[in-house]
Amino acid sequence: MSSKKEILVTGGAGYIGSHTVVELIEAGYTPIILDDFRNSQKWIIDRIEDLTGNSIQVHEVDCCDEVAVEEVFNLYPNISGVIHFAADKAVGESVQNPLKYYSNNLSSLTVILKAMDNHDIKTLVFSSSCTVYGEPEKIPVTESTPIKEATSPYGDTKIISERIIKAEVDANKSLNAILLRYFNPIGAHPSGKIGELPQGIPNNLVPYITQTAKGIREELTVFGNDYDTVDGTNVRDYIHVVDLAKAHVAALDYANNQNEYSCEAFNIGTGKGSSVLEIVHAFEKVNNLKLNYKIGPRRSGDVVAIYAEVDKAKKALNWSSELDIDTALKDSWNWESNGIHNED
Numbered sequence: 001m002s003s004k005k006e007i008l009v010t011g012g013a014g015y016i017g018s019h020t021v022v023e024l025i026e027a028g029y030t031p032i033i034l035d036d037f038r039n040s041q042k043w044i045i046d047r048i049e050d051l052t053g054n055s056i057q058v059h060e061v062d063c064c065d066e067v068a069v070e071e072v073f074n075l076y077p078n079i080s081g082v083i084h085f086a087a088d089k090a091v092g093e094s095v096q097n098p099l100k101y102y103s104n105n106l107s108s109l110t111v112i113l114k115a116m117d118n119h120d121i122k123t124l125v126f127s128s129s130c131t132v133y134g135e136p137e138k139i140p141v142t143e144s145t146p147i148k149e150a151t152s153p154y155g156d157t158k159i160i161s162e163r164i165i166k167a168e169v170d171a172n173k174s175l176n177a178i179l180l181r182y183f184n185p186i187g188a189h190p191s192g193k194i195g196e197l198p199q200g201i202p203n204n205l206v207p208y209i210t211q212t213a214k215g216i217r218e219e220l221t222v223f224g225n226d227y228d229t230v231d232g233t234n235v236r237d238y239i240h241v242v243d244l245a246k247a248h249v250a251a252l253d254y255a256n257n258q259n260e261y262s263c264e265a266f267n268i269g270t271g272k273g274s275s276v277l278e279i280v281h282a283f284e285k286v287n288n289l290k291l292n293y294k295i296g297p298r299r300s301g302d303v304v305a306i307y308a309e310v311d312k313a314k315k316a317l318n319w320s321s322e323l324d325i326d327t328a329l330k331d332s333w334n335w336e337s338n339g340i341h342n343e344d
């Protein structure tokens with residue numbers, strides 16, 4: 001029986017991090033969370049423990065704090081890998097406050113890489129984003145679709161982070177790094193115990209939809225319907241967060257079986273595109289409600305259309321998405337209407 005492999009999960013109390021911690025436990029790993037709770041609530045940890053029946057080791061640490069990070073790594077001599085989620089991720093905010101994004105997202109990564117090197121940890125799964133593709137010439141995008149000039153400091157930090165990791169792999173010659181390029185994560189755990197907790201007014205489409213349905217927001221504005229797409233609204237690849245979480249377990253399993261150093265990117269999406277209005281109408285239908293929305297002006301920086309070609313993850317990671325949009329939108333609504341209670 002293989003020992004329960006200890007995995008350090010930075011940002012493990014966040015939206016994707018918390019769902020990944022649940023799936024790690026289900027798969028027999030022992031996750032250790034590093035999180036400074038700037039973008040999450042502590043009661044999420046209680047919910048994860050409820051869900052899995054396991055107690056979780058949690059360290060309230062800023063990943064930019066080299067001394068504090070080193071102290072945590074010293075506590076766990078058997079860490080077999082790191083999943084690095086911790087980063088700021090609001091595109092709009094990054095345009096207003098670029099220095100916050102460049103310093104936090106890049107310093108936290110270099111601190112984690114240095115600690116991994118000091119402790120001879122060979123496996124890294126990094127949270128990247130389809131943002132690195134910018135506005136693609138051709139869709140669906142593959143992992144060899146050219147990386148474009150970033151359209152936001154947030155996107156730029158993901159491009160630069162991938163380059164930092166690649167350079168470290170080539171220099172260190174013993175690290176196995178997996179770069180997971182997420183498309184658009186949506187949904188929540190079917191139990192309704194964990195989900196997305198946007199800070200303030202949601203930037204992203206689905207939390208804005210659920211908050212509108214709940215009456216927290218007046219109405220949803222659809223940012224433009226004059227694009228060259230099926231119905232004039234932007235197209236994205238929306239993936240259920242539980243499927244996305246499972247991709248991290250598959251990536252760890254894959255990295256642990258590599259016998260020499262490598263740095264590989266994988267598109268983590270469904271391989272299907274959905275327009276904004278298709279999401280709105282699916283949400284109304286699957287939850288049997290009417291959503292208050294209007295068509296407004298375009299949002300600057302929006303990509304017209306992007307969705308993933310997912311063959312590489314299917315073949316190499318033996319992973320593909322299983323949950324459909326309707327399930328994700330039902331789970332999102334269940335979380336919004338029954339799951340979110342401030343238990344602090």
Ligand code: WQD
Nearest residue numbers: 089091129131184203204205208221222223234276299302
């Ligand atoms: C999706 C579509 C909007 C809100 C961003 C990041 C990406 C990832 C996911 C972190 C767009 C439209 C939205 C609203 C709307 N984040 N929309 N009204 O911009 O595709 O991707 O979040 O990893 O890196 O770039 O996601 O949900 O903001 O927008 O019409 O109130 O919904 O115009 O077409 P996006 P999004």
